[in-house]
Structures are given as structure tokens and as C-alpha cells.
Amino acid sequence: xxxxxxxxxxxxxxxxxxxxxxxxxxxxxxxxxxxxxxxxxxxxxxxxxxxxxxxxxxxxxxxxxxxxxxxxxxxxxxxxxxxxxxxxxxxxxxxxxxxxxxxxxxxxxxxxxxxxxxxxxxxxxxxxxxxxxxxxxxxxxxxxxxxxxx
Numbered sequence: 001x002x003x004x005x006x007x008x009x010x011x012x013x014x015x016x017x018x019x020x021x022x023x024x025x026x027x028x029x030x031x032x033x034x035x036x037x038x039x040x041x042x043x044x045x046x047x048x049x050x051x052x053x054x055x056x057x058x059x060x061x062x063x064x065x066x067x068x069x070x071x072x073x074x075x076x077x078x079x080x081x082x083x084x085x086x087x088x089x090x091x092x093x094x095x096x097x098x099x100x101x102x103x104x105x106x107x108x109x110x111x112x113x114x115x116x117x118x119x120x121x122x123x124x125x126x127x128x129x130x131x132x133x134x135x136x137x138x139x140x141x142x143x144x145x146x147x148x149x150x
Contacts, residue, residue: 007029007030007031008031008035008039010025010029011025011026011029011031011035011036011039011040011043012039012042012043012046013043014043015039015040015041015042015043015044015103016043016044016046016047016103016104017047017102017103017104018102019040019043019044019097019098019099019102019103019128019131019132019135020098020099020135022036022039022040022043022044022132022135022136023036023040023132023135023136023138023139023140024139026039026040026136026139027136027139027140027143033136033137033140036132036136036139036140037132037133037136040128040132040135040136041125041128041129041132043103044097044098044103044124044128044132045121045124045125045128047102047103047104047107048103048106048107048120048121048124048125048128049121051103051104051107051108051111052107052110052111052117052120052121053117055107055108055110055111055112056111056112058104058108059108059111059112062108081093081109084096085109085113089113089115090110090113090115090119090120090123091123093106093109093110093113093115093123094106094110094120094123094124094126094127095127097124097127098127098128098131098132098135099131103124103128106124107120107124110123110124
């Protein structure tokens with residue numbers, strides 16, 4: 001029983017930081033498709049809820065840290081993020097979060113650009129659900145390749 005709980009917690013915690021890690025961890029630990037999908041969604045949404053409340057504060061901290069390290073304000077990545085925001089808004093950021101960003105970065109970006117918490121929750125939830133089903137399916141279908149990484 002404790003071993004199963006630790007497996008669930010592992011998928012959940014990895015998904016709070018890096019979404020794609022959830023399906024990879026689930027398959028490597030022998031969880032079912034449904035278990036992996038649910039704990040991957042739960043992990044991402046925990047980050048979304050947490051960082052939607054502290055998103056603007058986190059972005060101020062990150063900006064200050066960037067200045068201290070004398071990094072340029074605009075990078076190729078940040079220009080791309082702005083381009084996505086201008087073209088698609090919170091929907092585009094949510095769609096790309098599991099693939100290109102982390103749940104933390106995607107949520108902070110949406111909060112920084114002024115999306116309401118409700119819009120962030122709704123869009124990140126459908127995105128987490130969609131990509132969890134898709135990516136977990138891909139990992140399960142190609143498990144022989146995925147397990148080669150572990």
C-alpha cells in the first residue's frame with residue numbers, strides 16, 4: 001500500500017514541476033494509464049493554483065534576479081512568449097504550457113500578462129487534461145522507447 005502511494009506521489013510531484021515527467025514517471029513505475037493521467041493533471045493544477053496566487057510576486061522576484069545576474073531583459077524565448085500572448089492570449093499560453101513551458105512558468109506568464117485567476121484555472125485545466133491524455137497515450141504506446149530512458 002505504501003509503495004503504491006509513493007508511486008502516485010512521485011507522478012504528482014514531478015508533474016508539478018515538469019508536466020511531461022508525469023507520464024514518463026507513471027509508465028516507469030508501472031501505473032495504469034488512468035492513474036498516470038489523473039496524477040499528472042493533479043500535479044500541474046497544483047502548480048497552477050499555487051502560482052496563480054503568487055504569479056506577479058514571482059515574476060517581480062525573477063525580474064530582480066535577472067537584473068542581478070545581468071541577463072538581457074528580452075531573450076529569444078521571452079519574445080516568443082510575447083508573440084504567443086499577443087496572438088492567442090491565455091489560451092495559447094495554456095495550450096503550450098505542458099509542451100514548452102513548465103506549469104510554473106506558464107502560470108506566471110499568464111498572471112503577469114493580466115489574465116484573471118479564473119481564466120488561468122479554466123484554460124490550464126483543459127490544457128492539462130488534453131495533454132495528459134495525449135502524452136500519456138504516446139508514452140504508453142511507445143513504452144519500450146520510454147523505458148529505455150530510465
